[in-house]
Amino acid sequence: MSSKVNMTQYVGYIATSLDGYIATPDGGVAWLDPFNEAVAADGGDGGYGDFIADVDALITGRETHEQVLGWGWPYEDRASYVLTHQADYTADHVTAAGDIQTLRKAIEKAGHKKVWVMGGGATQRAALDAGMFDTLRVFVMPTILGGGRKLFTDGPQHNLTFVSSQSHGGGMLQIDYRIKD
Incomplete structure:
Protein backbone atom coordinates (compact mmCIF):
# COMPACT_ATOMS: atom_id res chain seq x y z
CA MET A 1 0.00 0.00 0.00
CA VAL A 55 -14.94 8.96 -7.37
CA ASP A 56 -15.26 12.61 -6.38
CA ALA A 57 -12.76 14.13 -8.83
CA LEU A 58 -11.07 13.44 -12.17
CA ILE A 59 -7.73 14.24 -13.73
CA THR A 60 -7.88 14.42 -17.52
CA GLY A 61 -5.57 15.65 -20.18
CA ARG A 62 -6.81 18.64 -22.17
CA GLU A 63 -7.61 16.58 -25.28
CA THR A 64 -9.52 13.99 -23.25
CA HIS A 65 -11.43 16.70 -21.43
CA GLU A 66 -12.47 18.32 -24.70
CA GLN A 67 -13.39 14.95 -26.21
CA VAL A 68 -15.63 14.11 -23.25
CA LEU A 69 -17.27 17.55 -23.39
CA GLY A 70 -18.15 16.78 -27.01
CA TRP A 71 -20.00 13.64 -25.90
CA GLY A 72 -21.92 15.51 -23.21
CA TRP A 73 -20.40 15.62 -19.72
CA PRO A 74 -21.30 12.30 -17.99
CA TYR A 75 -19.56 12.95 -14.66
CA GLU A 76 -22.26 15.06 -13.02
CA ASP A 77 -20.82 17.51 -10.49
CA ARG A 78 -17.48 15.76 -9.96
CA ALA A 79 -14.54 18.14 -9.91
CA SER A 80 -12.37 18.00 -13.01
CA TYR A 81 -8.67 18.85 -13.03
CA VAL A 82 -7.09 19.26 -16.46
CA LEU A 83 -3.44 18.47 -17.11
CA THR A 84 -2.19 21.01 -19.63
CA HIS A 85 0.72 23.30 -20.43
CA GLN A 86 -1.85 26.10 -20.83
CA ALA A 87 -2.07 27.39 -17.25
CA ASP A 88 -4.89 29.75 -18.24
CA TYR A 89 -6.95 26.93 -19.83
CA THR A 90 -10.67 27.27 -19.25
CA ALA A 91 -13.61 25.18 -20.43
CA ASP A 92 -16.82 23.84 -19.00
CA HIS A 93 -16.37 21.57 -15.99
CA VAL A 94 -12.79 22.66 -15.21
CA THR A 95 -12.00 23.06 -11.53
CA ALA A 96 -8.29 23.75 -12.11
CA ALA A 97 -5.75 23.38 -14.91
CA GLY A 98 -1.97 23.16 -15.03
CA ASP A 99 0.92 20.76 -14.56
CA ILE A 100 0.65 17.61 -12.45
CA GLN A 101 2.01 19.20 -9.26
CA THR A 102 -0.38 22.15 -9.57
CA LEU A 103 -3.26 19.70 -9.93
CA ARG A 104 -2.09 17.58 -7.01
CA LYS A 105 -1.94 20.63 -4.72
CA ALA A 106 -5.40 21.82 -5.79
CA ILE A 107 -6.90 18.34 -5.38
CA GLU A 108 -5.46 17.79 -1.94
CA LYS A 109 -6.36 21.32 -0.81
CA ALA A 110 -9.96 20.61 -1.88
CA GLY A 111 -9.93 17.44 0.22
CA HIS A 112 -10.92 14.99 -2.50
CA LYS A 113 -10.92 11.37 -1.36
CA LYS A 114 -10.86 9.37 -4.60
CA VAL A 115 -9.50 10.79 -7.86
CA TRP A 116 -9.72 8.98 -11.18
CA VAL A 117 -6.66 9.63 -13.35
CA MET A 118 -8.58 9.38 -16.58
CA GLY A 119 -6.64 11.08 -19.35
CA GLY A 120 -4.56 9.64 -22.15
CA GLY A 121 -1.07 8.15 -22.08
CA ALA A 122 0.72 11.40 -21.21
CA THR A 123 -1.66 12.03 -18.31
CA GLN A 124 -1.28 8.45 -17.08
CA ARG A 125 2.51 8.79 -17.29
CA ALA A 126 2.60 12.16 -15.51
CA ALA A 127 0.57 10.81 -12.57
CA LEU A 128 2.63 7.60 -12.47
CA ASP A 129 5.96 9.45 -12.52
CA ALA A 130 4.70 11.85 -9.82
Missing part, protein backbone atom coordinates in the same frame (compact mmCIF):
# COMPACT_ATOMS: atom_id res chain seq x y z
CA SER A 2 1.00 3.58 -0.45
CA SER A 3 2.77 5.40 2.38
CA LYS A 4 1.21 8.75 1.51
CA VAL A 5 0.32 11.01 4.42
CA ASN A 6 -2.68 12.63 2.70
CA MET A 7 -5.95 10.81 2.41
CA THR A 8 -6.41 11.26 -1.33
CA GLN A 9 -6.48 8.02 -3.30
CA TYR A 10 -5.47 8.24 -6.97
CA VAL A 11 -6.77 5.44 -9.13
CA GLY A 12 -6.47 4.36 -12.71
CA TYR A 13 -9.30 2.71 -14.62
CA ILE A 14 -8.57 2.35 -18.31
CA ALA A 15 -9.04 0.08 -21.30
CA THR A 16 -6.27 -0.92 -23.68
CA SER A 17 -5.89 -3.10 -26.73
CA LEU A 18 -3.71 -6.17 -26.37
CA ASP A 19 -0.91 -4.25 -28.08
CA GLY A 20 -1.09 -1.38 -25.57
CA TYR A 21 -3.16 1.33 -27.28
CA ILE A 22 -6.02 3.25 -25.68
CA ALA A 23 -7.12 5.13 -28.79
CA THR A 24 -6.63 5.21 -32.52
CA PRO A 25 -4.03 7.63 -33.93
CA ASP A 26 -6.69 10.37 -34.16
CA GLY A 27 -7.79 9.81 -30.54
CA GLY A 28 -10.87 7.75 -31.42
CA VAL A 29 -12.26 5.24 -28.94
CA ALA A 30 -15.13 3.80 -31.00
CA TRP A 31 -13.10 0.57 -31.22
CA LEU A 32 -14.30 -0.06 -27.63
CA ASP A 33 -18.00 -0.08 -28.58
CA PRO A 34 -18.29 -3.82 -29.39
CA PHE A 35 -16.70 -4.71 -26.06
CA ASN A 36 -18.96 -2.36 -24.10
CA GLU A 37 -21.93 -3.92 -25.88
CA ALA A 38 -20.72 -7.44 -25.01
CA VAL A 39 -20.40 -6.54 -21.33
CA ALA A 40 -23.85 -4.93 -21.36
CA ALA A 41 -25.29 -8.02 -23.06
CA ASP A 42 -24.02 -10.05 -20.08
CA GLY A 43 -26.05 -7.72 -17.87
CA GLY A 44 -23.09 -5.82 -16.43
CA ASP A 45 -21.01 -2.72 -16.75
CA GLY A 46 -17.57 -4.20 -16.05
CA GLY A 47 -17.72 -2.77 -12.52
CA TYR A 48 -17.90 0.83 -13.74
CA GLY A 49 -20.95 1.73 -11.63
CA ASP A 50 -19.28 0.59 -8.43
CA PHE A 51 -16.03 2.28 -9.44
CA ILE A 52 -17.46 5.70 -10.33
CA ALA A 53 -19.76 5.83 -7.29
CA ASP A 54 -16.83 6.65 -4.98
CA GLY A 131 3.97 8.86 -7.56
CA MET A 132 0.27 9.64 -7.42
CA PHE A 133 -1.28 6.28 -8.35
CA ASP A 134 -2.38 4.00 -5.56
CA THR A 135 -4.13 1.43 -7.76
CA LEU A 136 -4.46 0.75 -11.44
CA ARG A 137 -7.28 -1.24 -13.07
CA VAL A 138 -6.54 -2.10 -16.69
CA PHE A 139 -9.07 -3.69 -19.01
CA VAL A 140 -7.28 -5.58 -21.79
CA MET A 141 -9.47 -5.89 -24.85
CA PRO A 142 -9.01 -8.85 -27.21
CA THR A 143 -8.01 -6.78 -30.20
CA ILE A 144 -4.80 -5.56 -31.75
CA LEU A 145 -5.11 -1.99 -33.03
CA GLY A 146 -1.69 -1.98 -34.67
CA GLY A 147 -1.03 1.65 -33.75
CA GLY A 148 -2.49 4.63 -32.01
CA ARG A 149 -2.19 6.35 -28.66
CA LYS A 150 -0.27 4.37 -26.07
CA LEU A 151 -1.56 3.44 -22.62
CA PHE A 152 1.51 5.17 -21.15
CA THR A 153 3.87 7.46 -22.99
CA ASP A 154 7.57 6.63 -22.70
CA GLY A 155 9.33 7.14 -19.38
CA PRO A 156 11.02 5.33 -16.50
CA GLN A 157 10.17 1.83 -15.34
CA HIS A 158 7.62 1.39 -12.53
CA ASN A 159 6.99 -1.97 -10.89
CA LEU A 160 3.46 -2.99 -9.98
CA THR A 161 2.03 -5.53 -7.58
CA PHE A 162 -0.59 -7.85 -9.05
CA VAL A 163 -3.79 -7.88 -6.98
CA SER A 164 -6.34 -9.80 -9.05
CA SER A 165 -7.79 -10.50 -12.46
CA GLN A 166 -11.28 -11.16 -13.74
CA SER A 167 -12.77 -11.95 -17.14
CA HIS A 168 -15.79 -10.11 -18.53
CA GLY A 169 -18.02 -10.57 -21.56
CA GLY A 170 -16.55 -10.26 -25.02
CA GLY A 171 -13.20 -11.66 -23.93
CA MET A 172 -12.25 -8.60 -21.87
CA LEU A 173 -9.73 -9.18 -19.08
CA GLN A 174 -9.61 -6.90 -16.02
CA ILE A 175 -6.28 -6.74 -14.20
CA ASP A 176 -5.89 -4.89 -10.91
CA TYR A 177 -2.53 -3.66 -9.62
CA ARG A 178 -1.20 -1.77 -6.64
CA ILE A 179 1.65 0.56 -7.36
CA LYS A 180 4.83 -0.33 -5.48
CA ASP A 181 6.44 2.39 -3.36
